[in-house]
Amino acid sequence: MKQSxxxxxxxxxxFALFFLTEVSTKEDKEFLTKKEAIAKKDEDEDEExxxxxxxxLNSPTVGKWSGExxxxxxxxxxxxxASDGQYRVRAEGSGAGKSFRVEEGKKKIDYLVYWNxxxxxxxxxxxxFRNKSSRIFTTSETTSxxxxxxxxxxxxxxLAFPLEKLMKSVPGSYFGTLTxxxxxx
Amino acid sequence: xxxxxxxxxxxxxxxCGKSLFAEQQGVLDENESEGQIEIELNISELAQISxxxxxxxxxxxxxxxxxxxxxxxxxxxxAGGRYNIIARGTGANGNFEVxxxxxxxxxxxxxxxxxxxxxxxxxxxxxxxVRRSRASNEYFDCNGINNASxxxxxxxxxxxxxxxxxxxxxxxxxxxxx
Numbered sequence: 001m002k003q004s005x006x007x008x009x010x011x012x013x014x015f016a017l018f019f020l021t022e023v024s025t026k027e028d029k030e031f032l033t034k035k036e037a038i039a040k041k042d043e044d045e046d047e048e049x050x051x052x053x054x055x056x057l058n059s060p061t062v063g064k065w066s067g068e069x070x071x072x073x074x075x076x077x078x079x080x081x082a083s084d085g086q087y088r089v090r091a092e093g094s095g096a097g098k099s100f101r102v103e104e105g106k107k108k109i110d111y112l113v114y115w116n117x118x119x120x121x122x123x124x125x126x127x128x129f130r131n132k133s134s135r136i137f138t139t140s141e142t143t144s145x146x147x148x149x150x151x152x153x154x155x156x157x158x159l160a161f162p163l164e165k166l167m168k169s170v171p172g173s174y175f176g177t178l179t180x181x182x183x184x185x
Numbered sequence: 186x187x188x189x190x191x192x193x194x195x196x197x198x199x200x201c202g203k204s205l206f207a208e209q210q211g212v213l214d215e216n217e218s219e220g221q222i223e224i225e226l227n228i229s230e231l232a233q234i235s236x237x238x239x240x241x242x243x244x245x246x247x248x249x250x251x252x253x254x255x256x257x258x259x260x261x262x263x264a265g266g267r268y269n270i271i272a273r274g275t276g277a278n279g280n281f282e283v284x285x286x287x288x289x290x291x292x293x294x295x296x297x298x299x300x301x302x303x304x305x306x307x308x309x310x311x312x313x314x315v316r317r318s319r320a321s322n323e324y325f326d327c328n329g330i331n332n333a334s335x336x337x338x339x340x341x342x343x344x345x346x347x348x349x350x351x352x353x354x355x356x357x358x359x360x361x362x363x
Contacts, residue, residue: 049213050215051213051214051215051216051218052211052213052214052215052216052217052218053211053212053213053214053218054210054211054218054219054220055210055211055220056210057208057209057210057211057220057221057222058208058222059207059208059221059222059223059224060222060223060224060225061222061223061224061225062224062225062226062227063224063225063226063227064226064227064229065226065227065228065229066229066231067229067231067233067325069325072226074224076222078220081213081218102224102225102226109226109228111224111226145213157222159224161226166228167260167262167322167323167324167325168262168322168323169228169262170228170262170263170264170322171228171229171230171231171262171263171362172227172228173225173226173227173228174225174226174227174228175223175224175225175226176223176224177221177222177223177224178221178222178224179219179220179221180219180220180221180222181217181218181219181220182211182217182218182219182220183216183217184215184216184217
């Protein structure tokens with residue numbers, strides 16, 4: 001009887017010791033991780049962020065046309081960081097000569113690209129032309145190159161498929177890519 | 186082991202799914218930063234018939250068939266403006282006939298997909314699809330130029346045997362892209 005109790009005691013002791021060690025190790029790790037993060041943040045803040053960056057692009061940008069009598073407009077709100085607050089934008093499509101075009105085999109549909117220097121607004125949009133730099137915009141994020149983890153959006157990209165082109169298109173799934181380049185001034 | 190396997194499959198699925206349609210965010214750079222999105226556009230198969238008018242027949246001359254035609258507009262985004270046309274009347278099994286609720290008079294339906302040929306075109310049978318072409322594949326409204334004609338013909342023999350009355354019927358014409 002005494003031997004059994006002793007065995008149970010030993011087993012429970014081992015288990016408790018193991019548990020406490022695990023908790024302690026985990027707490028140490030968490031503490032170190034937090035400490036490292038704070039150190040990294042301090043380091044980052046000390047560093048001056050120079051240059052330009054485009055983030056918060058979303059794809060696939062998918063459109064579907066089932067005979068609606070209007071253009072298809074696809075909108076993506078994005079973030080442009082430019083440390084000196086100024087930038088130009090340039091767009092290149094995946095069609096021949098970098099044209100703005102989606103394709104399925106030999107079938108093609110052209111689209112238009114617009115840039116609005118403010119997110120969630122279309123009032124000041126300008127048309128972009130393939131591989132041609134835009135005028136200077138002054139509405140970029142200037143402090144956080146990742147726009148505070150995507151919480152700041154500074155521009156709007158708009159793709160438009162005009163109805164007149166949609167009506168002339170053969171059924172299918174068309175694909176393309178669009179490359180947006182932010183240029184520093 | 187099985188949990189590990191499931192987890193691995195889930196992770197692989199996530200990675201593959203992400204890479205199929207992966208946008209590319211720009212990196213911080215002194216001169217320029219480049220991002221890329223993928224664009225997909227799906228165009229459905231579409232067809233439309235428009236500019237249809239009602240037909241009214243009266244004053245049969247008792248000598249010949251009675252027929253009338255109506256020019257219509259067909260849009261189809263099938264290659265080459267191809268489409269299927271199918272018609273059905275309000276008679277039994279979609280038969281083409283008009284009725285006064287008691288008696289009925291049959292009629293024939295013809296479809297011409299070449300507006301430049303001034304004949305009635307091909308005869309349509311109830312609920313039987315026929316392949317045609319030359320629809321507009323650029324404009325829903327055919328840019329104001331009709332491209333097909335629908336003809337309804339009452340044969341002399343059927344008119345001769347019809348009782349005096351006022352007959353009505355509906356013809357449903359459907360087009361679909363090929």
